[in-house]
Amino acid sequence: MAKPTGELSMSSVDSLPETSNRIVAVLGNPNVGKTTLFNRIAGIRAKTSNFPGTTQDARHAQCCGAMMIDLPGVYSLDLEVSESAVCRQVLDGDLAPAGVEAQVPNAILVVIDATNLMRNMTIVAEAIARRLPMVVAVNMIDLAKRQGIHIDLERFGECIGCTVVGCSGKTGEGVDELMEAVESAKIPDRSAPTKLEAIEAWGDDIYSLVAAARQTPANDRLTDRLDRTFTHPLLGVLTFSVVMTGLFWVIFKLAAIPMDLIDAWFGTLGGWVAGLLPEGPISGLLVDGIIAGIGGTVIFLPQIVLLFFLLALLEGTGYLARASFVIDRVLRPFGMSGHAFVPLLSSHACAIPGIMAARSVPDPKDRLATILVAPFMSCSARIPVYVLLTVILFPDSPGMQAVAFTSCYVIGVLAGLFSSLIVRRTILRGPSRPMAMELPSYRFPDLKAAVMLTYDRAMMFLRKAGTLIVTISIVLWWLGAYPNSGAPFDPPVDATPQQIELMTAKAQAKNSFLGRIGDTIQPVFEPLGYDRQLTIGVLASFAAREVFVSTMAVQVVGSDDAEDDSVLASIANATRDDGTPVFTRATSWSLLVYYILAMLCLPTLVVTAKEAGGWRWAWLQLGWMTLLAYSGALIAYQAVSLLS
């Protein structure tokens, strides 16, 4: 980047002050390529946090001697929506991203869309009215040129009284010049109207002076055709089904390879540490608590990364807005909007990023409903349990296993829709905000922006979920490992050393704190057909659902290598204390229904409390999901028992 000259920095007393804590607020409409431009300027220096007390993401980066803050995209500062409120507070100096000191920004960088100049004039007028040094970036100038739109940037600058730079965040064109202009930004030497009608007339006047183009953009007909297909009642749903099937295929099939590698790596690490340290509490804590806990979290990272990368690519093409549009028709009768589509889709990988993605739902009631029902979507952590139970239920029929497996997902979605309907007719009563959504132009997705967004989301997942899951895993390990002695027993005289070891492990599990809790709580789960061991498995799942299989493995075989087929077979053939099978047909169905519907994830509860704005919502989520799960499992157990 070219360095600013001394003449430029000293040119005016209104220039951006040369202090170390300068703040540049990046302001603009949604869909103007603001984030792509910000990524181009900030690169890997960009950090993502949030604006304290809000649900808005805050991206910021130290660049060219200033802290640049990427504000949420807004159509106007004068709107009663959370994005506009955040922008107003930041520009007033009352709010800053977490970790940045709040102060009135030293400059505003207004990013506008060269292909849609007229509409963007509102935000330009509102920025001028702030009387802060400012620069206008006319972004996507390359696209405008291709569409035959010509903008006289010099004249534009004269009209609004500040520097105007044509640039492209995608290609980098004009970005160096833009940063030079930002470093020497001045308060506009012209004013702009503040009343809505006057702003529109002012914008129209400037627009007619500085812009010229052919009347009909060439790609309109193609956009028309694509829109007609993607939003068609039948073709749209078909396209949506194909895209989603492809997405899930990639997530579940391709992610399996790195997931297996991560699993194997953590297994090797655990084995290596166990071999290095003498057997005892420190080895147990490191291997079964910390390494198993971190491994249990990181194993889902490939799915999360793939999901967000593909979603970012889809968003970049402009298709995702159309998909939301198709889904709006389905979700609306249940009290949610098309905006809930991405959060609910993300929840199929993990409810935590799904709930965090609900920040994009503009209506507060819609957002709360989305957060509350997101955990009904079958996350990856349920997969091991689904696999175990469908194999137990249909041991010789892969076809029926697949049907049962798919049904689990369908039941989860239906339960979510039903719950949304209930919640919107009771505690969140009232009309939703009707849909008014800009459908961005179809474009080739920006790979760099997709990679950066994926990196951000992955780090956010690891930070928020990882630390919590690790903590809970350690607590769970301690509850399961202590007291580390079982009730004394006399092994049969013909017992092999392996059988004695197994019996010792079972006795220890029964005598542990977790075992004792299981004994106490088991009567609650008796009507569902669960014995003490299953009760412990269910209780342990509160840390994270995937813990169920390994917990069952520890109890029934004294080994936590649940990936081993023989271990899975041992679980399937496990017996109760009285010698009867643990997994009868009725119990397996009951357990499957319970795992589809139950809120068995403490980290999700914590994230719900944070994102929904209070623990009462998390308790409501837990209570409602537990009620549905218990009732569903009870009906399943009793019905199958009767039929058998």
Place this chain on the structure above:
Amino acid sequence: MVDLAESKAQSNGSIPLTQLTRGQSGRVQIDGSPTDEVKMLRAMGLRPNASVTMCRLGEPCIISLSGACGGGCRIGLAKEIAGRVMINIESHSETQPDGQANG
């Protein structure tokens, strides 16, 4: 709301946005004081005298907003909102006779 829009239509010759056929264009007419919803729509580009074309009928519908010198954008609008936006008819595209069936 639709009744109100229809009575307005009779009095000043404009029709609600929802009554445009596919491919039909018109200019936005907004009267009265700006509510939050109107302010949002105007900020999105649905402002008085803006040229609007119906791209897809139904719930929600898709409209295209054109700038006087090209460009513009597409907006998906719920029927509830679209019914409140009045349009002065401008022209009708003859190239999309299948439009009625798609709505």
